[in-house]
Amino acid sequence: MTDALRPMAKQQRLYEQVLDRLRDYVTEGGLRAGDRLPPERDLAARLGVSRxxxxxxxxxxxxxxxxEARHGGGTYLVRDTLEVEPVERMVDRRRRLPDVLEAREALETKLAELAAERREEDDLTAMRAALEHMAREIExxxxGVEGDRLFHAAVTEAAHSALLAEFMRSIADQIAESRTESLRQxxxxxxxxAQHQAILxxxxxxxxRQAAAAMRRHVRxxxxxxxxxxxxAEDH
Structure with a gap:
């Protein structure tokens, strides 16, 4: 019988202790993606904390x-483990993300428009290869993170704009962060x-104009x- 869901100590923020216990519970119980966690009321009772x-x-x-919390249907594991990112890192990323997304929409919408005007056959080949790579990752x-990166890099290359490409490189780390955040939804x-295919x-x-609109929908x-x-603020 696992001891992961034992009552809490008081020295750490309670919800962070809950995270630690849930990670241990999943590991010790051998739970896998698709398995359901106990109901919140049961977890609260076993851990000795509030719901x-x-x-x-x-x-x-x-x-x-x-x-994945399904409305009225419980909470299910998406991955085989609960390797939780530090909350402080999440807070920092949440602060940065709106500006990054705003920049992406402005830059990548224009890049898609230019790509439709200037693309060469090699550019189309690179975009198709990126989508195939992403499809394999998903399968x-x-x-599909690497395929996503390759696709957007191919669109940037197809625009044949050295200065816009330099702008994209200057925020590459932030773009990668937003990519990971989105694709884990x-x-x-x-x-x-499917949206990449529409852009292509x-x-x-x-x-x-159609390429720009498709990219704008995608970034949104x-x-x-x-x-x-x-x-x-609710969790501190």
């Missing part, structure tokens, strides 16, 4: 894409792949992440 503390912990796990249970990888179709057809989907609706 509010349990709920705070579940929200942090949901923000990080580690669990193998991944998020439930059901997001397949949706992003417009670029290939040399339709600049990227912006729809659980992290931005999370209020860190």
């Amino acid at each position: 509010a503390s349990v709920k705070q912990a579940i929200v942090v796990l949901e923000v990080q894409g580690l669990v 193998q249970g991944g998020h 439930p059901h997001r990888p397949a949706r992003s792949l 179709d417009a670029v290939e057809a040399r339709r600049p 989907t990227v912006a729809k992440v659980r992290l931005l609706s999370w209020d860190p």
